[in-house]
Amino acid sequence: MTLDTGFLDLLRPFLKYVGDKPISADSSLHDLGLDSMRAIELLFAVEEEYGVAMPDELLTDSTFATASSLWATIASLRERTP
Template sequence: MDNGFPGLLKPFLKYAGTQPINPEASLNDLGLDSMRAIELLFAIEDTYGVSMPDELLTDATFATAGSLWATIEALRGPR
């Protein structure tokens, strides 16, 4: 994961507290609800310059920090 990605996630995770966010962290368990997920989506699109298609707006994409980061990386393409 990008070093700045956990910092981007934190404001949307009401139960994250000060614990580090690792790739296996369940975003649902950390407090990501549907409203915050929409706000997070906009932040991701703005920060990383990607546009997430509707077919990727699934529970699986937003399941963990790692699954969400993998989706962002796939959308960004090779660097």
């Protein structure tokens, strides 16, 4: 899965340990510094940027585990949004 460059730019401020390192699809967001407070802030940013609403059942560790898992969730939600 190819990650959108804009998505990677959106992610970067929420990952306190990423620095200038590249973010790959398999990058662990937790290892890069995404904690629970930053995840909530990221959630709001994602919803605003992509015009989606993430339902409670998707607010899981697995959704926010990697860049690709979060991007796949966003892509799925965008397909459902008229």
